[in-house]
Amino acid sequence: MAQTKRTIKKYPNRRLYDTEISSYITLEEVRQLVLDNEDFEVRDAKSGEDLTRSVLLQIISEHEDKGQPMLSPQLLSQIIRFYGDSLQGFMGPYLERSLQVFLDQQTQFRSQLNSLMGQTPWNTLNDLTERNMAAFQAMQRGLIDTAAKVMPTPPPASKRDSKKSG
Numbered sequence: 045m046a047q048t049k050r051t052i053k054k055y056p057n058r059r060l061y062d063t064e065i066s067s068y069i070t071l072e073e074v075r076q077l078v079l080d081n082e083d084f085e086v087r088d089a090k091s092g093e094d095l096t097r098s099v100l101l102q103i104i105s106e107h108e109d110k111g112q113p114m115l116s117p118q119l120l121s122q123i124i125r126f127y128g129d130s131l132q133g134f135m136g137p138y139l140e141r142s143l144q145v146f147l148d149q150q151t152q153f154r155s156q157l158n159s160l161m162g163q164t165p166w167n168t169l170n171d172l173t174e175r176n177m178a179a180f181q182a183m184q185r186g187l188i189d190t191a192a193k194v195m196p197t198p199p200p201a202s203k204r205d206s207k208k209s210g
Contacts, residue, residue, distance in 0.1 A: 050062070050063075050064050050077070050082055050083060050085070051063045051064070051084070052069070052085070052087070052099075053086075053089040054086055054087065054088055054095050055089045055090075056089075056090065060073075060074060060099075071099070071106065074086070074099060074103060075103050075107075078103070084096075086098075123135070134187060134190065134191060138183070138187050141183055142183065145183065149172060149175070149176045152172065153168070153169070153172045156168050156172070
């Protein structure tokens with residue numbers, strides 16, 4: 045039987061209602077759904093509009109205010125600068141792939157660390173770092189190559205000069 049996406053309704057009073065358990069839940073409980081890899085969506089109770097992204101951003105914002113933040117002001121500023129830029133459409137997939145590479149490497153590192161037999165953790169960490177850097181550089185080259193194909197190329201200097209003199 046195919047599992048359906050869990051629906052959480054958000055009411056005007058900002059309360060979240062989980063239709064699967066027929067109960068109101070907190071943002072922290074929504075966060076737990078994310079941690080548990082639950083497939084869910086948040087919908088406006090009245091209009092049906094998808095509010096999943098805004099609720100997830102709200103969870104991130106609250107966690108950024110607590111403890112040690114992951115997103116520096118510089119990083120957030122750089123992300124904001126991509127909105128409206130010609131490469132905006134590439135940024136989301138690029139960040140997703142980068143994070144996936146990081147997660148894959150983290151899983152591999154933990155696996156290797158658990159199966160160490162006589163090796164020092166530093167050798168493993170160095171090897172992992174080199175592979176991670178190579179994968180990251182390959183991903184950057186791919187992004188640059190894709191961007192170069194999408195960006196229009198300016199006309200040669202001789203054509204621009206002849207237009208100015210004419």
